Amino acid sequence: MLEVKNVTVRYKNSIGIKNASFIADKKEIVGFIGADGAGKSSLIHAIAGVIHFEGEIIYDGFSYHSPKEAEKIKQNIGLMPQGLGLVLYHNLTVKEHLDFFTSLRGLKNDTKLKEYKRKLLHMAGLLEFTDRLAGNLSGGMMQKLSLICTLLHRPKLLILDEPTTGVDPLSRLELWDILENIKHEEESTILMSTGYIQEASRCDKLLLFDNNSIIADGKVDELLTSAKDYTYEETKCSDECFSFNGYTYSLKPLNAKHKKPTLESLYFINTLKRAKSIPNIEISDRENIIDIPNIVMEAKGVTKKFGKFIANDHIDMVLKRGEILGLLGANGAGKTTFIKMLLGLLPLDEGELYLLGKQIKSGKDRQNLKNKIGYVSQHFALYEDMSVRENLIYFANLHKIPLRETQKKIDRLSTQLGFKNYLDSLAKELPLGIKQRFSVAVAILHEPVVLFLDEPTSGVDVVARAQFWKLLRLLKEKWQISILITTHYMSEAEFCDRVVLLKRGKKIVDDSVKNLSKLNPDAKNFEDIFLKYYRKF
Amino acid sequence: MKFSVIKAYFIKEYIELYRSKVIFILYIMPIMIMILFGYGIKLEVTHAKTIIIDNDNSIFSQKIIEKFLHSKYFNTKVLQISENEALKSIKRAKTDILIIIPSSFEKNILHNQKSEIGVFIDGSFPIRAITMESYVKGVLLDAAMKTATMFGKKMDGLITINQRALFNQAMRDENAIVPGLFGLILLVAPAILSALLIVKEKENGTIFNFYSSPVKKDEFIIGKLSTAFLLYSSAIFLLFLIATYIFSVPFRGSFIIFWFVSEIYVLISISIGLLISIITNRQIVALVVTVIITIIPGFLYSGMLMPISSMKSESYIEAHIFPVMYYNHIVYDTFLIGQGFSSFKNIEYLVILIFYALTILTISYTLLKKEMR
Known part of the structure; x- marks a missing residue:
């Protein structure tokens, strides 16, 4: 049994988690739910005994207050930290990983262990891939390998930090199956954090994190x-x-x-x-009215290869005026590659790409359209050491907007998008949700006709995400803007007009959201719908 | 301490080094440094552009000039120009050395009177100037003595010169430079490798395997360091062969002493790398820090460019802080002199090196924590 009492983790200038307390039992999966920076990882690190903390943790009658004291129970703990294949060595094969972890844990490589290894490999679907380098595995396989490496010493306390983030839906299901199996067979206590709220229903107990503390717990x-x-x-x-x-x-x-x-x-x-209140997002009308063609973007058989790896395999896609198109897929499915080609940052290997009626072949072609495109990159490419206001002025300058007009725009956008209080904070000090809306503000300063957003919602908390989608809806309605947005949250499909689902560079779904719901009346949510297509292709 | 854990790390590191091809770079880098520096650093001056103004025109002065004309160290021209013109030519870097033989030079010598020869040397590169100065002095005195004897004059007691360079009779640059390179290479390369082996795990996140498992600090350190240690232990032999065969540096001392002290020195180097890996989190930072704190002292205080004994105050103290001075002293001894442990200084320096290694290892062992920061 695990008992966490008033645990606080402090960093140099900030707090990771404040006064967290909870109890977890044997044969229990405890889900840690919350956005990035809510304190999940800090608590996980404290329990795993890899970071200094205040408070007390008692596991199986053994109490520890520091990583040093936790050393004694580390043989019972299995930690899988956050990040795709983080604990794997890319130049080692699957089998070499198992051997390495066997020695690392000081296990005897007897027939019993060999049998167990086989079973784990089988569960993870890696039996045929024992000679493959970890670096050549897909994201889902990497996570499964990390998991079975963590399970090798049969830990009684299994701690997993976002094991399913960025993993394709099928692999996620398989990961869950392994976990349930372990829960019953090994009677382990399993703590796992996740950014996917839908996964919560499979947990026995939940801890909800917000603002560096646990806001609720229970079934x-x-x-x-x-x-x-x-x-x-x-x-x-x-x-x-x-x-x-x-x-x-x-x-x-x-x-x-x-x-x-x-x-x-x-x-x-x-x-x-x-x-007491959640600020409402507003947007005023476009200042410059312009003609927008019916078809904003069209891709015909677009292909991109990196060596042997095919990142995009003959993708056809159309983005219409005033449409929100969701480009969905797991990590490595080819979403970012596609957007990079749209922006002329990567040359096409095959196929044709048209943006606002003009063919895009290189960055030069895009330059000419620069004033009509807005782009928010993954991780938000802002100047971290400049204030929000300075960033906005800088980007307005790039688009040659006169300073007086810029001031007015900054004033209006910051009020409407709810980041006025942060105008003079440095970009690096912003909470993720604010940063996300501010990035959009940067991208729409020049009133573009099309907006490309690369994973803008990943890790952002539920409330900020809701405000964000509201903002996109408003932009679409009031500005007739077309939006192409990538995300690995399958559930966000319901906010889009139409979705394209990629699997390993191939398009497997391209349909309107309404149609998809109609075609799959028995599915509970979009996760289920996409899972069906994932299995089919 | 479990041997199986150490072995697991050791094998894993070699597989990774081999598969990522980094292992080749690790061998090529030291060889490159030795070959580039071994051929590249020339302290010897040859073909110095020399002008001689002979105001005497006697047999005596002719004999001296002849000496210069036949030396490979000087490209000598005898010109009848004014002193000012010749000095201008030095200013324009057309001439390195100007020698003025005064009138009635021969007469003065024969009458046992003092006579001065004017020597002007381009001093813009001090080390080069000093070298040229000593050459000129040597040639002049040698010529003067021989000529005087020829004239039946006994000059012994009056002039003594000793042109023989001790321990490097051949005056070969390779003999002076190449042994000094051991101190540089074996300080830089193992430190970089051991720092990167650990920081790489921090940067990739695989360090969690160490943090979250019961692996002990000593097992981790030994596993990591033995990888770098073994690799550069073999590099010692490789470098030794390059020094003795390619550069034909003589080896007069005991190979056992050379080998043992080199292993201690490699241990110091990888411990420095370990220390750096504890305070840095990014490979690039670790690399830059390691290069700065190893290359500069490894080069300056190696004794290659300047003997430590002739350094003054601050630089003398600094030289004694870094391990390279002690190591190179013993290496130069084993290559060029061969006194071995009959010299007390060699024993003293070896003890200092061992102490150095143990200190840094202890410090890094204490500072290494099994937790994030």
Whole structure:
């Protein structure tokens, strides 16, 4: 049994997690749910005894207060830190990994262990790949290999930090199957963090993280019950409330029908309780009216190879005026490669690409269209050591917007997108959600007609993500802007008009969201729908 | 301490080094440094552009001039120009050395009177100037003595010169430079490798395998360091062969002493790398820091360019802080002199090196923590 008492992790200038306490039992999967920077990893590191912390952790009657004291129970712990294949050595084969971890854990390589290794390899579907270098495995396989390397010494306390992030949906299911198996056979306590709220339903118990503390814990049903009184069908309201995607959350009783809450609801309600209000996103009309062609972007048989690896395999895609097109896929599916080709950052190996009626062959072609394109890159390419205002002025200058006009725009956008209070903070000090909206502000300063967004929502908390999608909707409605957005959250498909799903460089789905729902009436959510296509191709 | 853990790390490192082809770079780098520096550094001056103004025109002065004309160290021209013109030619870097033989030079010598020969040397490169100065002095005195004897004059007691360079009779640059390169190469290369072996794991995240497992600090350190140690132990032999065969540097001392002290020195170097890997988190930072704190002292205080004994105050103290001075002293001894342990200084320096290695290892062992920071 694991007992965590008042654990606090401090970094040089910030706090990782404040006063976290919880209890986990044998044969229990405890899910850590929350956005990036909410404190999940800090708590995980503290429990695994790899970082200095305050407070006390008791595992199986053994109490420890520092990494040094935790040394004694490390033989019982298995830690899989965050990052695709993070604990793997890219130049070692699958088999060499198992051998290395066997020695590292001081295990005897007897027939019993060999049998167990075989079983693990079989579970992970890696039996045929024992001679493959870890560097040549797909993201999902890497995570499965990391997991079985962590399981080799049969840890009684298994700690996994976002093992499923960026992994394709099929591999994610397989990872979960392995975990459930281990839970029953080894009677382990499993702690795992995840950015996918949908995975929470498979956990026995949940810890919800927000703002560096645990905001709620309990079984899924218990948590949902606690949110019941605050959740309504979408309705108009004015005070201490927020509406999004068919739901309205309100602290004050509303004259509307209650709706069954989801886990996301807990975050909205918690934010409302803490901050009393969630700022609404607005956007005013376009200043310059221009003609936008019916088809904004068209790709015909676009192919990109890196050596033997085919990143994009004959992709056809069309982006229409005023459409939000979601480009979905796991890490390494070819989403970023496609966007880079759109921007002329990578030359095409095959196929044709048209943007606003003009063919794109190189960066030069894109230069000519620069004033019509807005782009937000993965990890937001901003100048970290400049303030938000300075960044905005700099990018406005790039588009030759006069300074007086820029000032007006900054004023308006920062108010409407809710980052006015942060205007004079350095970009690196911003919370992820603010940074995300501010990046969009940078990209729309010059009022483009098309917006490319590369994984803007990954790691962002539920509330900020909701505000972000609201912003995109508004841009589409008021500006008639076309948006191409990539994401590895399959569930975000429901916010798009149309989705394209990539699997290892190939397009496997291209349909409107309405059609997909119609074709798959029995599916609970988009995860299920895409899983079906994933299996088929 | 479990041997199996050490072995696991050791094997893993070699597989990685081999598969990533880095192992070849690790061997090529020291060889490159030795060959480039061995051929590249020339302290000897040959073909110095020399002008002689002979105001005497006697047999005596002719004999002296002849000496210069026949030396490979000087490209001598005898000109009848004014002193000022000749000095201008030095200013324009057309001439390195100007020698002025005064009138009635021969007469003065024969009458046992003092006579001065004017020597002007381009001093813009001090080391080169000093070298040229000593050449000129040597040639002049030698010529003067021989000529005087020819004239039946006994000059012994009056002039003594000793042109013989001790321990390097051949005056070969290779003999002076190449042994000094051991101190540079074996300080830089093993430190870089051992620093990168650990920082690489930090940067990639695989360090968690160490943090979160019961692996002990000593097992981790030995596993990592033995990889670098063994690799550069073999490099010692390789470098030795290059020095003795390609550069034909004589080896007069005991190979056992040379080998033993080199192993200690490699141990110091990898411990420095270990220390750097503890305070850095990025490979590029570790690389730059290692290069700066090993190459500069490894070169300056190697004794290649300047003997430590002739250094003054600050540089003298600095030289004693870095290990290269002690090691190179013993290496030069084993190559060129061969006194071995009959010299007390060699024993003293060996003890200092061992102490050095143990100190750095202890410091890094204490500083290494099995936790993130």
